Amino acid sequence: MIKTRRAAAFLAVSLALVPPASAGNDTFEGMVGPYGERLRYDEKGLTLTFPDPDVTLNIGGRLHIDAGAAGFSRRGLPEAFPDNVAVRRSWFEPTLTIGRDWVIAFQYDFSDPVLPINDAFVAWKGLPDTILTLGNMKVPFSLEWLQSNNDTLFAERSLANAFVPDRRFGFAIGHHGQAWTAAAGVFGNAASNGISGDGVAVAARATVAPILNEDEILHLGLAGIYRRRSRSDDDFSLSTQAEASLFARSFVDTGDLPDVAQATRIGAEFAYRNGPLLLQAEYIHAEIERFEGLGGPLPVLSFQGGYVEAGLVLNGKGRSYTMTPQGGTTYATFKGVIVPEGQRVSRGGIGVFEVAARYSSIDLNARGFRAGSERDVTLGLSWYPEPNLRLIANYIHGRVQPSETQSDALSRTSFSVDTIITRLQIYW
Template sequence: MIGSRPAQAFLAASLACATPACAGDDAFEGMAGPYGERLRYDEKGLTLTFPDPEVTLNIGGRLHLDAGTAGFSRPGLPEAFPDKVAVRRAWIEPTLTIGKDWVIAFQYDFSDPQLPINDAFVAWKGLPDTILTLGNMKVPFSLEWLQSNNDTLFTERSLANAFVPDRRFGFAVGHHGQAWTAVAGVFGNAASNGIGGDGVAAAGRATVAPILTDDETLHFGLAGIYRRRSRSDDDFSFSTQAEASLFARPFADTGDLPDVARVSRLGAEFAYRNGPFLVQAEYIRAEIERFAGPGGSPPARAFQGGYIEAALVLNGEGRRYALTPNGGTTYATFKGVAVPEGQRVSRGGIGVFEVAARFSAIDLDDRGLRGGLERDVTLGLSWYPEPNLRLIANYIHGRVRPGAAQSDTLGTAPFSVDTVIGRLQIYW
């Protein structure tokens, strides 16, 4: 189902941006205005620039439209996808840059009534090699999460992303050297949830790239989050939707966990890129401690997950490694696939193709809690016909032992699930 009326309007505007004009075939730049301002319209969206003082307003956006089907190995299970087609994301993204030091970013998702606000922050870059950010942003944890969802290898991030919190409101400071980065911050809840209700977290991430050239990158990273919660905070849970957003319910799910006092997460990252080839892996461990009762403190529960993935750009350059962001916490990530001018379909080319494969796993069972186990193997093909257009096809084979929280609908016996999902992705 393709969403609400605002999402439908955004869909129409986004499809219009898939035309050659928005893709840069006929980029438009207006004459200078009375104050020297210029308006430009190209693959980066609508950009208004004032020369003195130097101010730039860019209005970008993204549309991710998914369609797919799935089947279970065990009969009697409910329908996998309630809707075969859905708007995954419909974002409007204005960014205001003032001089060289100030960035104000905002992202709003018309397709998500629960968490519509994504980035909503102010960043200051007045100190050397340092960015200070206040607002709603990504918590600095997990290479895969910090990569833009425009640039991930597959339609969805891995099963291990269940351990990564959504964007949260807080304050962060990031610093970098020639081949290393360090980010730390303090965070509450998401801005869409009113900031409170989930305690206070301290988070940090450090990365180093011992090899860092235009053609080759070796990346290591370590990150952690420690969150303290009060008894009045909302219940806590971990769950994952099997690497396809169209599923009606998660397969591995701890269910609501009451009286969670502390949640800690530790993640390790590895990536290596050589030309068009990229391999990337992460391992994440999460631990939950509950408040002490009359009999003392209950034992902590620990969960774990990870993935390894690889990609090869068949007829183009590899993914660029970006050490620093424009603002926020997204340091040391890999960007998307570039489409050279001569390979664009609108210029008579065939576009750029990328193949990818991934194995991911999650374990939500511990100390009498049966949250479930899942192992997924994913194969993917992406086609980039234009710089702001991408088509993705993924096949996912999963092996699941469902959690107790889903036993009423999925039962308790293991089963396998095969999924085919495609995405039309427009971004500007």
């Protein structure tokens, strides 16, 4: 059953608002109003423009619905999925653009009662090749994280994404050249959590594309986050849900770590695209330092994770590479698969198909601290029948050494888990 009534209501509204282009109809563009305003309704959602002053309001959204099943290699483990069908995301996304210099973006997730506010920022682009952003945004760290969840190769990001913080409130500056980007910022806690309670972080990311042309791209990146915390801040934890949000719990989990003084993360990125083929990999290393206890200094906890993945578009063009965002820190990322007009199902085509494979791992064991480790192999198939529609099927085989911080049957010995996840993805 669907998790929340709010998400179910958003489902009905979303299906009603799917742009007519997805159903094979022509784009609707209203007549010019008394002030020169014009309403457009297409695959990008609703767009209202005013010529004087130059103002554009776009109302977009996304709806991701997951269904799946999972099985464990040994008996006696807790139930895998409390619900076999759930709304993963139900986002409302208005964006206001004022002239060439100002962008105001907002995203609200009706299906997330804990962190409903995603992007909520004001960006200024008045300096050459530079964007200044204030508000709630993604911290500049990890190519996989900075890619839109509409465009990732699989239904969920890799196990290594456990090291990446959610969106945070802060100030960031980004700059780019012809084939390079750099972004840095200072961040507190998430806006949904009241900004405070997680210390202050400094984050930076730099990328370069030694090969950058229409058919071939080589991407290299390096990023880091240093977060300093006080004893009064909230507890700190790291965990992952095995690349499927339907799981009732995490298999590897540090639990709440009190008195974390510093958290440092370093990540290295690699990506290569040649025509319809995309190869991508990342490695992330994290170190957690805690305040000195009654018995003396506590050991530094070192964790690591990473992934290697490949995607191939079977009957279409490869994914495009975007150097700069509208605002925020999402520089140098790969976009989604394009569905040409003649290949749309509504035009008599078969859509576009993409296959993908990934190996990912995470290790949360350090110096007698056993929070678990996991290795996953994932196979994926995506079908894009229309520009606003994607259907995903993933098979995941995971090998888990569970966390010893768990107190039930899950923590007794290693096990494997096989998972099938499907997703209906609508976005505009």
